[in-house]
Amino acid sequence: MPSIAPYGLWTSPLSSKEASAGALRFGQLDTCTNCFYFTESRPSEKGRCALMKGGLFSLEEVLPSTFSVRTRVHEYGGKCFAGSHDTVYFVNYSDQTIYQKKEGASPTLLLQQPKTYYADLFLTKTYLYAVAEDHSQGSIQTSLVRIDLKTGHVITLAYGCDFYAAPRVNDKETQIAFLTWNFPYMPWDSTRLWVADLTQEGLSSPLCIAGGNKESITHPLWHQETLYFTSDRTGFWNIYLHKQNTPLEALHPTSIDFGAAHWIFGSERLATTQDDHLLAIGTENGVDALYRFHLITRKMTKLETPFTSLSDLYFFQGHALFFASAADLPTSLVAWDLKKSTYTFLKNSQKHTLPSTCLSYPQRITFPTKDNQMAYGLYYPPQNSDYQPLKNSLPPLILKCHGGPTHHAAIKYNPDILFFTSRGFAFFEINYRGSTGFGKAYRDLLKLQWGIADRDDCLYAVDYLIKNRLADPDHLFLKGSSSGGYSVFSVLIHSPAFQGAVSYYGISDLEDLVKNSHKLEKH
Numbered sequence: 001m002p003s004i005a006p007y008g009l010w011t012s013p014l015s016s017k018e019a020s021a022g023a024l025r026f027g028q029l030d031t032c033t034n035c036f037y038f039t040e041s042r043p044s045e046k047g048r049c050a051l052m053k054g055g056l057f058s059l060e061e062v063l064p065s066t067f068s069v070r071t072r073v074h075e076y077g078g079k080c081f082a083g084s085h086d087t088v089y090f091v092n093y094s095d096q097t098i099y100q101k102k103e104g105a106s107p108t109l110l111l112q113q114p115k116t117y118y119a120d121l122f123l124t125k126t127y128l129y130a131v132a133e134d135h136s137q138g139s140i141q142t143s144l145v146r147i148d149l150k151t152g153h154v155i156t157l158a159y160g161c162d163f164y165a166a167p168r169v170n171d172k173e174t175q176i177a178f179l180t181w182n183f184p185y186m187p188w189d190s191t192r193l194w195v196a197d198l199t200q201e202g203l204s205s206p207l208c209i210a211g212g213n214k215e216s217i218t219h220p221l222w223h224q225e226t227l228y229f230t231s232d233r234t235g236f237w238n239i240y241l242h243k244q245n246t247p248l249e250a251l252h253p254t255s256i257d258f259g260a261a262h263w264i265f266g267s268e269r270l271a272t273t274q275d276d277h278l279l280a281i282g283t284e285n286g287v288d289a290l291y292r293f294h295l296i297t298r299k300m301t302k303l304e305t306p307f308t309s310l311s312d313l314y315f316f317q318g319h320a321l322f323f324a325s326a327a328d329l330p331t332s333l334v335a336w337d338l339k340k341s342t343y344t345f346l347k348n349s350q351k352h353t354l355p356s357t358c359l360s361y362p363q364r365i366t367f368p369t370k371d372n373q374m375a376y377g378l379y380y381p382p383q384n385s386d387y388q389p390l391k392n393s394l395p396p397l398i399l400k401c402h403g404g405p406t407h408h409a410a411i412k413y414n415p416d417i418l419f420f421t422s423r424g425f426a427f428f429e430i431n432y433r434g435s436t437g438f439g440k441a442y443r444d445l446l447k448l449q450w451g452i453a454d455r456d457d458c459l460y461a462v463d464y465l466i467k468n469r470l471a472d473p474d475h476l477f478l479k480g481s482s483s484g485g486y487s488v489f490s491v492l493i494h495s496p497a498f499q500g501a502v503s504y505y506g507i508s509d510l511e512d513l514v515k516n517s518h519k520l521e522k523h
Contacts, residue, residue: 002388005424007395008475010387012422014354019419023350026323026331027069028079028266029312036316037062037083038333039069040347051081051090052347056317056335059347062101068093071265073119073133074520079266082123089128089149091118098128098147111152118145120265122167126150129157129167129176131265140519144178146202157203158194163187163520165265170222174198177220177227179262185213186521187262188406188436188443193217193229195242209242216440218259223272223295230259230270232440239270239280239293251293252300256282258291261406261436271315273338279320281310283437285364286376286408290320290336305336305343308411325412327361328352352413357385360421362411362429367464369433373445375457376438378409379470380417380427387424395426397471399458401480401487405446408435426471432457432487450483455490462497474499481505 022043029038039049048068052059063069070093071080080091086103089110098111098118110128111118115136122129128147132154133140143159144167158164161180165187168177176198181191192211196203210231211217218237220229225244228251230237237259239251258269258280269281278293282302288310290303307324309331314321318338325331333346362378369375382395389395398420402409409429417427431438432454434446446453458478465471478501480488485506492501507513 002386004388004390007382007389007393007424007472010382010384010422010424012384012419013358014415014419014422016419018353019415021350021415023330023415024347026312026333026349028081028264029268029314029321029323030079030082030266031314031316031321032084034085035083036314036321037081037088038312039081040349049093051088053083053088054346056319056344056346062088063090063107067099067107071117071119072096073117073131073265075518076264076520078119078264080119080121082121082128084123089121089123091121098130100149109152110149111147111154113154120165120167122169124169124173126173129169131164131167132156142519155202158196158206165262166218166220168220168222169198170225170227172225175222176203177222177229179211179217179220186406187218188216190214191217191262193220195227210240210248216259218262219268219270221268221270221272223278228270228272228278232257232259235441236439239278251278251295252298254282254300255439256284256291257437257439258282261404263404263407267311268313269311271313271320273315279313279315281313281322283408286378286431286435286437287364287411288437290322292338303336303341307334325410327411327413328356328359330413350415354415354418354422355385358383358418358422360418360427365428365461365464367461369460370453370456373433375433375461376431376435377461378411378429378431379465380421380429381470382421382424382426384422384424389424394469394472395424396475396477397426397428397462397465398477398479399428399430399462401430401432401454401458401478401484402435403480403482403484404436405432405434405450405454405483405487406436406443408437410437426465428461428465428471430458430461451486451490454487455494458487458491459495459497473497477501479504483507 025041027039049070051062051069069090071077071091096117099107100110101107117133118130120131132145144157144164162182165179196206216232218230227242237257271279276295280291292301309325320336324334331349336343360380360383365377481504485503488503
């Protein structure tokens with residue numbers, strides 16, 4: 001029989017040591033015909049980013065422990081490796097140098113340029129393409145470069161814009177697509193997609209085929225001679241296709257975001273198969289799913305997977321390869337068999353030890369907020385089968401503000417949340433106005449309102465939860481990190497409702513933020 005005890009005082013099988021134990025943090029993926037590569041950051045090795053190589057039935061570490069695969073471009077980094085079946089090229093964190101590692105040999109230098117960082121590596125038979133960030137001139141200069149694999153010789157393909165990303169070369173190696181944007185915009189507000197011809201000397205005839213000051217383009221991908229990408233021109237990051245001398249076409253208009261905010265390099269959401277299909281990660285009302293499009297009929301099919309948070313999508317040997325999680329599934333590297341609709345966990349980020357009777361599954365909440373608008377969140381109720389609460393009592397509530405601010409709270413396995421819900425707390429992850437995954441109009445509601453709209457949404461959320469008897473008004477707590485930490489401070493200044501709060505590396509001095517931010521967030 002369950003014991004009767006006050007909310008918040010239940011004994012949980014999930015200890016603080018288990019909840020705070022570091023999990024692997026997966027980075028990005030890359031594939032070739034016979035193998036794939038990915039990075040994993042290991043807490044047991046002080047966060048070193050190990051490079052892994054594998055197939056559907058085996059995994060192995062590629063590099064000695066003296067190497068950590070990570071780039072400093074944009075500070076947040078992202079993908080900084082690219083490989084074939086027998087050679088991989090990567091950026092080493094300590095010296096920001098590009099190395100090559102051939103099968104059976106030790107890593108050797110390919111390119112070393114002092115005070116220059118590289119990211120978003122893209123490999124062809126002869127060249128390595130990359131985004132370069134030059135810190136040698138005082139002000140940071142960003143460009144697109146091409147590196148000769150035999151000689152290490154570098155030529156600059158494009159420069160003059162404040163930012164570059166996503167160099168992608170077609171199969172014939174005759175054309176390149178890439179993204180640019182300029183101050184004062186962020187890439188989820190304004191980007192431009194370019195296509196240019198490749199020559200021995202560099203590139204020629206660059207043409208901007210999409211984008212502008214009010215349009216965000218993401219995830220360019222070549223398939224045969226067609227370029228696919230996402231654009232938010234109609235209110236959601238939908239998929240478009242470009243063919244030479246042909247107007248742009250929408251693949252399948254829908255109210256789903258197939259793009260995402262560009263904070264890091266190389267986190268892909270589109271992949272093509274060998275049978276005229278395109279795979280895509282789509283986000284609808286903050287929840288991810290896997291979709292398949294027929295490139296001839298344009299039919300869209302939502303694949304029924306158990307996952308609610310996905311990233312880094314590739315096609316590999318009849319499978320969709322991606323990182324995924326759900327409320328009861330820790331983040332894992334997953335291979336989804338496209339014919340059988342079955343999946344295999346290739347690697348897990350952590351062990352799942354909590355009994356199923358103590359797992360809290362979120363309720364998706366839509367609540368009214370200021371100015372007759374609506375906002376969203378995930379409510380995790382207290383859950384522990386060993387306990388029943390006192391009659392007519394309400395649970396203490398922890399409200400969490402995500403960072404970014406253009407991220408969103410996703411449904412995924414989170415020991416930090418389960419630590420509290422299994423002890424009788426309710427936990428609410430708010431997707432305040434400005435969060436991604438709800439369309440452009442919702443994302444834009446935070447413009448010129450940061451620290452105001454998110455603050456108001458937190459207060460309206462608490463009011464909604466109290467009115468619906470989902471939280472104890474006398475036991476409210478608040479937490480957030482980075483920009484979410486700034487939201488915490490803003491809430492505390494304007495409301496005495498919370499009994500406690502924690503800001504993890506939160507922004508507290510806006511003047512200092514303007515003066516000392518790195519280049520990506522300078523404006």
